[in-house]
Amino acid sequence: MAEKTLMKGNEALAEAAIRAGCKCFFGYPITPQTEISAYLSKRMPKVGGVFLQAESEVAAINMVYGCAGSGIRCMTSSSSPGISLKTEGISYIAGADLPCVIINVQRGGPGLGGIQPSQADYWQVTHALGHGDFHALVFAPASVQEMVNTVTKAFDLADQFRMPAVILADGLLGQMMEPVQFEECEIKMSDASKKPWAACGHKNERKHNIINSLYLKPEQLEDTIKERFERYEKVKANHTEAVCDYCEDAEIVVVAYGSTARLAKSAVDAARKEGIKAGIVRPVTLWPFPVNELNEACRNAKKVLTVEMSMGQMVDDVKLALNCSKPVEFLGRTGGVIPKPAEILAKIKEMGGND
Amino acid sequence: MPEFKRPHALADITTHYCPGCTHGIVHRLVAEVIDEMGIEGDAIGVCPVGCSVMAYDYFNCDMLEASHGRAPAVATGVKRANPDKFVFTYQGDGDLAAIGTAEIVHAATRGENITVIFINNTTYGMTGGQMAPTTLPGQVTQTTPYGRDTSVEGFPVRVCEMLSQLSGVALAERVTVIDPKNVNIAKKAIRKGFEFQKNKQGFSIIEVLSTCPTNWGKTPVEALDRVRNEMIPYYPLGVYKEGAVR
Amino acid sequence: MAKMRVDFDRCKGCGLCTTSCPKKIVKLQTEKLNKKGYYTAVCVDDDACIGCALCAVMCPDCAITVGGDNNG
Numbered sequence: 045m046a047e048k049t050l051m052k053g054n055e056a057l058a059e060a061a062i063r064a065g066c067k068c069f070f071g072y073p074i075t076p077q078t079e080i081s082a083y084l085s086k087r088m089p090k091v092g093g094v095f096l097q098a099e100s101e102v103a104a105i106n107m108v109y110g111c112a113g114s115g116i117r118c119m120t121s122s123s124s125p126g127i128s129l130k131t132e133g134i135s136y137i138a139g140a141d142l143p144c145v146i147i148n149v150q151r152g153g154p155g156l157g158g159i160q161p162s163q164a165d166y167w168q169v170t171h172a173l174g175h176g177d178f179h180a181l182v183f184a185p186a187s188v189q190e191m192v193n194t195v196t197k198a199f200d201l202a203d204q205f206r207m208p209a210v211i212l213a214d215g216l217l218g219q220m221m222e223p224v225q226f227e228e229c230e231i232k233m234s235d236a237s238k239k240p241w242a243a244c245g246h247k248n249e250r251k252h253n254i255i256n257s258l259y260l261k262p263e264q265l266e267d268t269i270k271e272r273f274e275r276y277e278k279v280k281a282n283h284t285e286a287v288c289d290y291c292e293d294a295e296i297v298v299v300a301y302g303s304t305a306r307l308a309k310s311a312v313d314a315a316r317k318e319g320i321k322a323g324i325v326r327p328v329t330l331w332p333f334p335v336n337e338l339n340e341a342c343r344n345a346k347k348v349l350t351v352e353m354s355m356g357q358m359v360d361d362v363k364l365a366l367n368c369s370k371p372v373e374f375l376g377r378t379g380g381v382i383p384k385p386a387e388i389l390a391k392i393k394e395m396g397g398n399d
Numbered sequence: 400m401p402e403f404k405r406p407h408a409l410a411d412i413t414t415h416y417c418p419g420c421t422h423g424i425v426h427r428l429v430a431e432v433i434d435e436m437g438i439e440g441d442a443i444g445v446c447p448v449g450c451s452v453m454a455y456d457y458f459n460c461d462m463l464e465a466s467h468g469r470a471p472a473v474a475t476g477v478k479r480a481n482p483d484k485f486v487f488t489y490q491g492d493g494d495l496a497a498i499g500t501a502e503i504v505h506a507a508t509r510g511e512n513i514t515v516i517f518i519n520n521t522t523y524g525m526t527g528g529q530m531a532p533t534t535l536p537g538q539v540t541q542t543t544p545y546g547r548d549t550s551v552e553g554f555p556v557r558v559c560e561m562l563s564q565l566s567g568v569a570l571a572e573r574v575t576v577i578d579p580k581n582v583n584i585a586k587k588a589i590r591k592g593f594e595f596q597k598n599k600q601g602f603s604i605i606e607v608l609s610t611c612p613t614n615w616g617k618t619p620v621e622a623l624d625r626v627r628n629e630m631i632p633y634y635p636l637g638v639y640k641e642g643a644v645r
Numbered sequence: 646m647a648k649m650r651v652d653f654d655r656c657k658g659c660g661l662c663t664t665s666c667p668k669k670i671v672k673l674q675t676e677k678l679n680k681k682g683y684y685t686a687v688c689v690d691d692d693a694c695i696g697c698a699l700c701a702v703m704c705p706d707c708a709i710t711v712g713g714d715n716n717g
């Protein structure tokens with residue numbers, strides 16, 4: 045391992061993409077993720093990659109569609125309003141079974157909203173990232189180092205399952221500086237050699253490849269979607285992740301993801317110091333949602349508390365996962381307001397953690 | 400002995416196009432150019448949404464189907480990742496000049512090394528003949544039942560004239576395919592576009608004044624006359640810009 | 646001299662080929678529908694065909710060939 049360096053989350057994400065062999069990046073400026081573009085515009089030309097600032101978020105995601113369709117690892121990044129614009133393209137990417145990585149450094153919404161950290165895009169990213177029946181892999185790292193580690197995994201799984209992968213960060217993770225380590229590796233840009241389906245020119249050696257999401261016969265479209273959902277089942281079975289702390293004897297289990305999970309962890313630590321049997325579950329993958337992991341962690345729980353930087357979105361999945369087996373409460377701040385550990389601790393106490 | 404046969408790059412299947420639709424002629428010309436340049440194995444096409452949505456089945460080179468209007472962005476993604484391949488889009492007027500205006504303008508101004516085949520038939524054919532950005536003043540369509548009123552619907556977009564103002568454009572040429580002489584000119588223009596791309600000399604667009612007999616309510620032969628008598632006066636044929644940009 | 650030949654089932658009977666024949670010998674026949682239901686183009690005077698392929702140039706469906714082994 046190389047030495048630790050202090051890096052901003054957005055820049056660390058960008059460097060990690062290069063190390064994952066991401067050859068092309070198509071971006072568009074929007075706060076709070078613009079450092080990703082700025083960093084890659086400097087680095088990409090030096091490592092034989094491509095940085096292109098598109099004319100819009102819509103164009104950027106369609107450039108990703110074309111690049112991914114030709115078999116090359118590529119990425120785009122944005123923040124909430126920009127992700128809304130990308131959803132059309134993401135739907136086509138999913139419909140054409142193309143692998144790519146999309147980063148959402150969330151800010152407050154709806155509309156222009158604000159530019160401070162938020163987690164109000166949970167529903168969008170897990171349930172409605174475009175029209176039609178599909179999913180994207182969704183990773184929710186909680187530190188700069190974890191964001192770095194997630195990038196390669198996101199690319200690899202996207203390739204393996206031929207689907208888009210989203211890294212769901214927020215303005216806090218994107219803007220904070222933390223020490224990070226990158227594994228020593230040779231920078232090697234991806235090529236299409238392991239993607240026999242890619243539209244990269246058939247060289248008169250095979251039948252032509254077609255990258256497409258149009259199926260005019262309903263049965264054919266249904267078969268295509270069913271095949272895709274069979275792949276999703278494999279993802280669910282093998283690549284669902286959650287981190288659970290102090291859950292073995294926990295009577296109150298807090299569920300939080302991303303940067304909020306770190307705040308919640310502080311509150312749980314403080315609760316433990318006060319003798320409260322609190323635990324925390326941090327979903328690392330939001331899709332697939334860690335249903336089994338959550339149920340296991342909540343085995344001894346009397347109550348469950350979901351904490352988010354939104355009015356309550358993931359809490360729906362928590363309730364679905366627990367299927368009414370436990371009461372689920374919610375604490376949220378929104379609009380760019382970050383919940384304080386003291387607020388979360390107070391809520392834990394209010395829920396009866398100190399009786 | 401003179402010979403005329405289907406080019407190899409054009410798939411040996413019957414298209415879904417209506418009788419007399421000149422899409423078929425333009426498809427063949429693109430395929431002939433691909434054959435003559437010997438680039439089928441290195442060509443990658445991008446289809447639009449519109450009547451030519453299924454062109455991915457009609458060309459034997461690798462193909463991608465783009466969402467409506469985004470073909471130039473998709474082609475940009477392909478080309479940036481594969482700068483030595485030949486990348487072309489094939490787009491209609493609704494796709495290119497309405498919903499995809501931003502994408503075509505910026506691909507052009509970047510001087511993206513791609514070739515755009517632009518079919519202008521003054522209507523949205525696939526959805527049944529609605530007003531297109533290129534619909535002529537007074538033209539009756541499904542959504543301009545009293546004729547296009549420029550005080551309400553504004554004016555047609557002249558794409559070649561507009562794009563020829565941009566520094567990234569190596570070729571902007573308007574052609575048609577209403578008779579053998581013009582078919583010949585059209586093919587030469589398409590060849591020029593691919594040659595500019597081969598030499599990495601900038602963006603090329605070939606606008607083809609085309610027919611839509613079905614939605615115009617004309618016979619295929621009458622439709623050729625409409626191009627000659629109504630479209631060409633509004634959309635003059637010719638080269639609007641030609642020359643390497645880099 | 647190579648002659649023009651129409652692929653009966655590929656022709657959509659649009660008649661564009663009839664506009665470009667310098668000998669005016671390409672016509673739409675009105676006797677037999679093909680499997681798509683179109684009256685197809687035919688050369689009404691093979692001897693007069695000069696094999697110029699201008700009909701084929703105007704065919705949107707690549708239904709006309711000239712030369713090669715199309716006479717066999």
